[in-house]
Amino acid sequence: MPASRTGILVTLTLVFAALAAQAAPPTAVTVPALFLSDIHFDPYADPAKVAQLSLADESEWAGILSAPPSTTQAQDFATLRVTCPVRGVDTPNVLWLSSLEAIHTNASRARFATVSGDLLAHQFDCKFKALLPTATHADYVQFAEKTIRYIVGGLRTQLPGVPIYVAMGNNDSGCTDYAIDSRHDKFLALTAKIVAEALPQRDRNSVLRDFAAGGYYSAQLPAAIPHTRLLVLDDLFLSGDYVTCAGNPDPTPAAAQLAWIKSQLVSARRRHEHVWVMAHIPPGVDLYATARKLTNICTGAKPQMFLGSESLAEVLARNSDVIRLAIFGHTHSDEMRLLTREETAIAPSAAAKSRSHVTGVPVKIIASITPLNGNRPTFTLASVRPATATLVDYTVIEASNLTGVDTTWAPEYTYSSTYGKPAFDSASLTNLITNFQADLTVQSPASQAYLRNYFPGDMSALIKLVWPQYTCSMDHDSATSFSGCACATMK
Numbered sequence: 001m002p003a004s005r006t007g008i009l010v011t012l013t014l015v016f017a018a019l020a021a022q023a024a025p026p027t028a029v030t031v032p033a034l035f036l037s038d039i040h041f042d043p044y045a046d047p048a049k050v051a052q053l054s055l056a057d058e059s060e061w062a063g064i065l066s067a068p069p070s071t072t073q074a075q076d077f078a079t080l081r082v083t084c085p086v087r088g089v090d091t092p093n094v095l096w097l098s099s100l101e102a103i104h105t106n107a108s109r110a111r112f113a114t115v116s117g118d119l120l121a122h123q124f125d126c127k128f129k130a131l132l133p134t135a136t137h138a139d140y141v142q143f144a145e146k147t148i149r150y151i152v153g154g155l156r157t158q159l160p161g162v163p164i165y166v167a168m169g170n171n172d173s174g175c176t177d178y179a180i181d182s183r184h185d186k187f188l189a190l191t192a193k194i195v196a197e198a199l200p201q202r203d204r205n206s207v208l209r210d211f212a213a214g215g216y217y218s219a220q221l222p223a224a225i226p227h228t229r230l231l232v233l234d235d236l237f238l239s240g241d242y243v244t245c246a247g248n249p250d251p252t253p254a255a256a257q258l259a260w261i262k263s264q265l266v267s268a269r270r271r272h273e274h275v276w277v278m279a280h281i282p283p284g285v286d287l288y289a290t291a292r293k294l295t296n297i298c299t300g301a302k303p304q305m306f307l308g309s310e311s312l313a314e315v316l317a318r319n320s321d322v323i324r325l326a327i328f329g330h331t332h333s334d335e336m337r338l339l340t341r342e343e344t345a346i347a348p349s350a351a352a353k354s355r356s357h358v359t360g361v362p363v364k365i366i367a368s369i370t371p372l373n374g375n376r377p378t379f380t381l382a383s384v385r386p387a388t389a390t391l392v393d394y395t396v397i398e399a400s401n402l403t404g405v406d407t408t409w410a411p412e413y414t415y416s417s418t419y420g421k422p423a424f425d426s427a428s429l430t431n432l433i434t435n436f437q438a439d440l441t442v443q444s445p446a447s448q449a450y451l452r453n454y455f456p457g458d459m460s461a462l463i464k465l466v467w468p469q470y471t472c473s474m475d476h477d478s479a480t481s482f483s484g485c486a487c488a489t490m491k
Contacts, residue, residue, distance in 0.1 A: 030383035030392055031224045034103065034113040034159070037280075037329030038368030040171065041151050042121035043143075045092035047076040050131045054139065058146040058153070065093040084126035088372035091121070095404030096154065099369055099377060102409035104158040106397050107381055111222050113159055114230075116329040116366055117169025117280025119151050120144060125176045138186075141174040145190040148172070152194050163222060164198040168215050168234040169280035169329065175245035180215075180236060182244055182253040188212050188234075216257055218264055221389070227272065228324070228389040231264050233257055233279035233312075240308030258311055265319045274389035275323045281306050282328035282365055283313035284337065284477035287470055298487040302479045306330070313477040316361045317341045320426065324389040326363045332373050333454050334380075334396060335365035338429040338475040359426050360475065364391065367456055371402035376457040378412065391424040392416075398456050412456060418449045429475075436471040440489060 043053055043061075048070035056064060070076070091099075107113070121127070124147075128140050135143075155164050173180045174187025192211035196204040203219040210217040215234025236242055237253040244250050261277070268275045289304035290297070297303050307313075316323055317339045326339065340360035367378045377399040383392045398412035415421070421428035432446065439447045442464060454463050463470055472485035 029385075031111050031222075031386050032107070032109045033382040033384055034107040034110040035116070035327060035364070035366045035380040035382055035394070036103075036113065036155075036369065037116040037366035038118045038169070038332055038370055039096070039099075039115070039151060040090040040118055040121045040368070040370035040372060041096055041147060042090040042092055043147055043150075044080060044121065044127040044131065045077060045090075046070055046073045047080050047131050048072060050128075053146075054132060054135065054143055058149045061146065061150045066097075080127060080130060083130045084123040086122045086372070088374060089402075090372055091370045091377070092404065095371070095377065095399075095402075095407070096151070096369070098399070098404035098407045098409075099379070100154050100158050102397060102399070102407075103155070103379060106409065107159065107379070110159060110162055110381070111224050112163045112165065113155065114278055114327055115152075115155070115164065115166045116278055116327050117167045118171045118329060118368075118370075119148050119166075119169070120171045120173075121370075122171060122177070122372065124171060125173075137175075141186050141190065144172075144174055144187060145194070148191055149194050152198055156198060163200055163219075165219060165230055165232060165278065166195045166198060167232045167278050167280055168236065170236045170239060170241075173236070173245075178236060178239060178241040179243050179245050179247070180234075182214075182237070182250045185245075188215050210260075214253055214256055214260070216260055221276065225384055225386045225389055228274040228276065229264070229268055230276045230278060231261055233261065233277070235279040235281050235307065235312065238307045238309070238312055239281055240305065242308065254308070258315060261312075262315060265315075265322060269319075269322050273322075275319070276389065277316060277323055277326040277361075279312075279326075279328055281330045282337065282363065283307050283310070283316070283339065285473045285479070285482045287466060287473050288331075291466060297483040298490065303482055303486075305479060310478050313339055314342075317477075320359050320361045323361045325391050325424075326361050328363065328365050329368065331365055332368035332370065332375055333365065334367040334378065334456065335363075335454065336424070336429060336432070336474065337363035337365065337477070338426065338433060339363055339477055340475055342478055342481055360430070362391065362424055362426055362429050364394070364424065367396065371399075373455075374402070374457065375455050376400070376402060377404075378456045385423070392422070394424065396453065396456070413449065413453050418453070419446055433471065433474045436474065437468070437485075440468045442467050 046069050052064055170178050189212045192208050195211055196207040207217040217232050219230050221228040286304045286306045295301045338360040369377045371377055378396050380394050380396050382394045385392045393416045395414040396412040397409050400408045468489035469486040472482055476482040476485045
């Protein structure tokens with residue numbers, strides 16, 4: 001071939017290669033993300049400021065809340081806690097600002113963030129009524145809406161341009177805890193705008209429509225994680241404690257959410273999409289409530305469940321071929337679970353048997369910002385494999401104290417180095433949970449690490465007493481399956 005033609009071909013090859021490189025998005029090994037839950041921001045921490053906050057626009061809240069505390073703050077807050085009893089202290093502004101600063105420092109590379117519910121403090125409505133007894137219900141709804149706007153606005157300032165996917169929790173209501181109206185709820189309509197504004201333009205119209213109707217929505221994860229959809233539920237409606245604002249049970253919204261997520265999963269499968277699911281209250285057994293009520297499950301009593309039925313767990317488990325991850329909060333603890341179909345659950349007595357055939361939905365329960373239970377505040381930095389939408393790794397960032405005053409934030413642990421697993425996926429969780437269930441006396445380094453990290457601040461004694469039963473709850477999400485597993489550990 002003549003040299004001139006060879007030179008032309010080489011030049012064309014280089015040009016086309018350069019054009020292709022410009023057209024194709026860069027391939028990332030992993031995509032960084034931020035996971036938050038249970039912020040429970042408390043605007044009542046300085047009660048003397050509440051009247052001013054109620055009258056002010058949300059844009060003025062930062063200045064009001066950051067002003068020096070009132071001279072009677074400690075006494076006023078103590079009195080408020082008597083009127084509206086809470087077992088601990090939620091997140092005051094100083095702690096929230098410390099959290100935001102730590103998020104800016106540690107999560108500046110995050111491509112998206114998730115907030116899995118409970119933005120508002122406990123006893124939110126009680127405190128408002130105690131401090132502003134002449135205020136109207138409309139005043140209260142507006143105050144709750146401004147609080148959520150302040151929280152989400154703080155995150156948006158620290159993560160400019162980053163999509164923030166927000167779910168509602170059982171404390172996020174326009175009336176009271178575990179209550180919300182099933183139709184034409186004013187709180188959901190107002191909050192829908194805040195949630196939609198934190199997302200890309202392409203998702204906003206559908207989020208406004210669906211969130212306002214029932215607190216649920218579907219949105220695409222960023223383009224860096226292609227062909228992946230996030231389905232967000234308000235599973236307060238699925239709780240057994242759910243009532244309308246008038247105090248009446250209503251099964252209609254729970255049925256509507258289940259029908260909606262089923263249809264979304266059908267559509268995702270047809271479009272060959274991966275799916276993440278996010279809600280606040282996890283499915284499965286509430287071991288703490290079961291133990292607190294001294295429920296004797298081995299004589300036929302049913303364990304206490306987080307939700308009012310097992311339907312959500314069943315729907316998710318049956319779609320494990322599509323769902324890559326489910327994110328929840330609510331427990332304020334750092335937990336991992338695996339949702340499996342009932343027929344694949346295996347009791348500890350069979351732990352030595354191979355479980356490589358078991359598939360399920362990996363569940364990450366995100367620990368809280370609020371230190372209400374005496375835990376140190378945390379948030380989670382995640383790494384996601386874009387091609388498969390798999391959570392590959394995560395690091396929990398922990399506060400040095402519970403107050404936000406002179407607080408430093410540092411890594412508590414990293415999943416991959418602590419447990420020696422290549423990903424937070426079904427195969428890895430199956431192996432981990434099987435080993436946990438075989439280790440009844442907590443001898444292995446992995447079991448000891450889980451105990452240590454479960455409650456940020458190393459309160460491992462809380463769970464060690466019921467470790468065999470707790471490990472059953474990690475992959476036995478029905479009452480029947482859990483009881484069989486847990487009672488087997490007691491023989």
